[in-house]
Amino acid sequence: MSELEVDAVVFDVLGTLVDEPAGIHAGISALAPALDEFEVERLLSVWQTHVEREQRRMVDGLRPYATSDVLDLEAAQLVADAVQAGDARAVAALGLTGRRLPPWPDTVAGLTRLAERFPLLALSNASRPALLELNAYAGLRWHQALSAEDARTYKPDPAVYRLAVTVSGRPPERLLMVAAHAWDLRAAQSLGLRTAYVARPVGDPPAPSDTFDLYADDLPHLVEQLDRRRK
Amino acid sequence: MSELEVDAVVFDVLGTLVDEPAGIHAGISALAPALDEFEVERLLSVWQTHVEREQRRMVDGLRPYATSDVLDLEAAQLVADAVQAGDARAVAALGLTGRRLPPWPDTVAGLTRLAERFPLLALSNASRPALLELNAYAGLRWHQALSAEDARTYKPDPAVYRLAVTVSGRPPERLLMVAAHAWDLRAAQSLGLRTAYVARPVGDPPAPSDTFDLYADDLPHLVEQLDRRRK
Numbered sequence: 259m260s261e262l263e264v265d266a267v268v269f270d271v272l273g274t275l276v277d278e279p280a281g282i283h284a285g286i287s288a289l290a291p292a293l294d295e296f297e298v299e300r301l302l303s304v305w306q307t308h309v310e311r312e313q314r315r316m317v318d319g320l321r322p323y324a325t326s327d328v329l330d331l332e333a334a335q336l337v338a339d340a341v342q343a344g345d346a347r348a349v350a351a352l353g354l355t356g357r358r359l360p361p362w363p364d365t366v367a368g369l370t371r372l373a374e375r376f377p378l379l380a381l382s383n384a385s386r387p388a389l390l391e392l393n394a395y396a397g398l399r400w401h402q403a404l405s406a407e408d409a410r411t412y413k414p415d416p417a418v419y420r421l422a423v424t425v426s427g428r429p430p431e432r433l434l435m436v437a438a439h440a441w442d443l444r445a446a447q448s449l450g451l452r453t454a455y456v457a458r459p460v461g462d463p464p465a466p467s468d469t470f471d472l473y474a475d476d477l478p479h480l481v482e483q484l485d486r487r488r489k
Numbered sequence: 490m491s492e493l494e495v496d497a498v499v500f501d502v503l504g505t506l507v508d509e510p511a512g513i514h515a516g517i518s519a520l521a522p523a524l525d526e527f528e529v530e531r532l533l534s535v536w537q538t539h540v541e542r543e544q545r546r547m548v549d550g551l552r553p554y555a556t557s558d559v560l561d562l563e564a565a566q567l568v569a570d571a572v573q574a575g576d577a578r579a580v581a582a583l584g585l586t587g588r589r590l591p592p593w594p595d596t597v598a599g600l601t602r603l604a605e606r607f608p609l610l611a612l613s614n615a616s617r618p619a620l621l622e623l624n625a626y627a628g629l630r631w632h633q634a635l636s637a638e639d640a641r642t643y644k645p646d647p648a649v650y651r652l653a654v655t656v657s658g659r660p661p662e663r664l665l666m667v668a669a670h671a672w673d674l675r676a677a678q679s680l681g682l683r684t685a686y687v688a689r690p691v692g693d694p695p696a697p698s699d700t701f702d703l704y705a706d707d708l709p710h711l712v713e714q715l716d717r718r719r720k
Contacts, residue, residue, distance in 0.1 A: 266621075377625035387658035390497075390633045394608035399630035402621045408639075427618035 262471050262487055263432070264452055267372055268422045270413075270437035271382040271389070273460050275369070276359035276396050279306075285334075285355030289348055290341040301340060305333040313383065313412040323410045325385040330356045356384070357391035362458065366397045368477025375484070377401045381422050381435070383412045414445030423449070434471070436480065440464045454480055493702050493718055494663070495683055498603055499653045501644075501668035502613040502620070504691050506600070507590035507627050510537075516565075516586030520579055521572040532571060536564040544614065544643040554641045556616040561587045587615070588622035593689065597628045599708025606715070608632045612653050612666070614643045645676030654680070665702070667711065671695045685711055 272278045279302055286301050287293065293301070309329045315321040331353035338344035338352065372378055380403040382389050389405045392398070402425055409417040423430045430450035437443050438461030443453040447470070454472035455464050464470060474480035503509045510533055517532050518524065524532070540560045546552040562584035569575035569583065603609055611634040613620050620636045623629070633656055640648040654661050661681035668674050669692030674684040678701070685703035686695050695701060705711035 266625075373625075373628075373630055377621050378630075379621070386633070386656045390608050390610070390656055390658070393632035394497075394604075397604075399604055399609075399632060400634065401624035401630060402617070402634050403631065425617045425621055427621070 262434075262452055264376070264434040264484075265428050265432040266377040266379060266426050266434070268379045268381050268426075268433050268435045268446075268451070269369075270435070270439065270442050271380050271392065271398065272356075272359070272384060273458060274436065274438040274456060275365045275398060276361050276392065277460065278356070278359050279460055281359035282306075282355050285352050285358075286337055289338065289352050290343045293341065301337045304336055304340065308333045308336055317412055317415045325407055326356070326383060326388055327353070327385050330354070330388075354391075357388050358395050359392060361396040361398065362476075364477045368481060369398060369400075371481050372477075372484075373399075373401065376434075377426070379404060379422055379426065381413070381418065382406065383418075413442055416445065416449055419446050419449045419451060423451070434484075438462070440468055440470075443470055444468065456480055493665075493683055495607070495665040495715075496659050496663040497608040497610060497657050497665070499610045499612050499657075499664050499666045499677075499682070500600075501666070501670065501673050502611050502623065502629065503587075503590070503615060504689060505667065505669040505687060506596045506629060507592050507623065508691065509587070509590050510691055512590035513537075513586050516583050516589075517568055520569065520583050521574045524572065532568045535567055535571065539564045539567055548643055548646045556638055557587070557614060557619055558584070558616050561585070561619075585622075588619050589626050590623060592627040592629065593707075595708045599712060600629060600631075602712050603708075603715075604630075604632065608657070610635060610653055610657065612644070612649065613637065614649075644673055647676065647680055650677050650680045650682060654682075665715075669693070671699055671701075674701055675699065687711055 282305055283298055283302050286298050312329050316323050334349050334352035338349045378401050380400050383406045384392055385407045386405040389403055393403060404421050406412050406418045408421050411417050426433055433451045434454055435443060435446035435451045436454045436456055438456050438458035440462045443455055447453050453470040454474060455470045456474045472483055513536055514529055514533050517529050543560050547554050565580050565583035569580045609632050611631050614637045615623055616638045617636040620634055624634060635652050637643050637649045639652050642648050657664055665683045665685055666674060666677035667685045667687055669687050669689035671693045674686055678684050684701040686701045687705045703714055
């Protein structure tokens with residue numbers, strides 16, 4: 259692979275920059291405070307499985323496109339049904355839980371450092387309104403924040419990564435995609451983007467067969483590696 | 490008018506946050522260093538008149554939509570023709586001048602302060618790639634940056650302001666549009682957005698008949714007025 263030279267950095271958001279399970283976990287506990295930890299974890303899994311499966315079905319053309327807000331509301335309803343709790347208002351509130359996710363401790367400072375060096379883009383499966391709220395809640399600021407909603411599909415559909423390529427005005431090999439999910443990086447890589455895996459407790463770790471351009475323990479480690487290459 | 494209570498702030502970029510004439514002025518001087526100040530100012534006016542007229546024609550349906558990059562390249566060609574200078578490469582470089590505009594001195598700190606209090610959106614007539622570059626160059630970071638290109642038209646077409654309303658997920662009266670151009674604020678106001686005029690040396694000052702919600706000398710003055718209302 260040629261020397262890594264990138265002109266812009268593209269970030270996955272959910273999981274990579276914010277602790278998505280923690281936010282949804284908090285929402286479920288708020289809906290049904292009597293649940294024990296084991297039960298909350300099980301319902302969190304119900305939520306995540308639903309959203310992932312339905313996004314996959316949309317990418318595969320098995321379900322018409324619907325925004326992440328619709329999927330989150332469906333997941334919230336599944337959780338509420340399971341615990342037999344919650345009127346429509348409580349379900350709606352739980353459905354918005356995905357907009358109040360805490361950043362990882364290194365996220366805000368890491369983005370600020372990278373923004374001084376590169377055009378910085380978000381590329382998220384969150385809907386446009388959800389991404390705005392999430393960015394404001396977690397303190398994530400961008401030169402451009404792109405939602406998969408613009409392509410009316412979800413990552414890993416190639417159309418989503420093409421959004422970033424088009425808006426950047428650059429060839430894909432000049433963009434660095436950063437994510438804590440190997441599946442996300444593989445899809446970006448297949449379109450020619452360069453890739454950086456960042457380890458997070460909630461991610462999808464690389465397989466031995468993956469060959470990403472960079473592997474980082476956290477954002478400071480990523481910044482350090484990029485700085486070293488620019489000298 | 491009811492008490493001003495806003496949930497999100499929407500900013501015009503060109504002129505309001507960056508010194509657009511200064512950037513284009515520098516580009517023209519770089520193309521033809523022998524020009525005197527008077528001549529550079531005249532060519533700057535040729536540029537701006539062309540872009541404004543053609544945007545207006547697109548809004549009025551008299552010309553098919555073309556991005557701001559196309560208009561900037563046309564303006565660059567007019568300037569190059571006028572001074573009989575510049576091969577295609579130099580014209581292309583001049584056409585990109587609109588992506589390298591200096592921020593006003595209070596811009597970056599002002600946005601940072603507002604981002605701590607409100608979801609912060611850009612709403613610009615710059616194309617999506619131009620807006621990305623401009624934000625990175627001038628250090629403008631957003632929770633969401635919207636380009637009129639998304640609506641394939643230009644401000645003051647109502648479709649552009651509707652982008653901000655849709656993405657915000659809020660009623661228009663909960664959004665505050667900030668601009669140094671009265672024409673921009675009038676259009677936002679007619680859709681129900683709240684409005685704040687910020688004085689800049691290059692703007693379009695309010696007429697006596699205008700009734701904007703806030704009038705600010707600069708961004709610190711705007712922040713101060715918003716803070717006072719939140720107490």
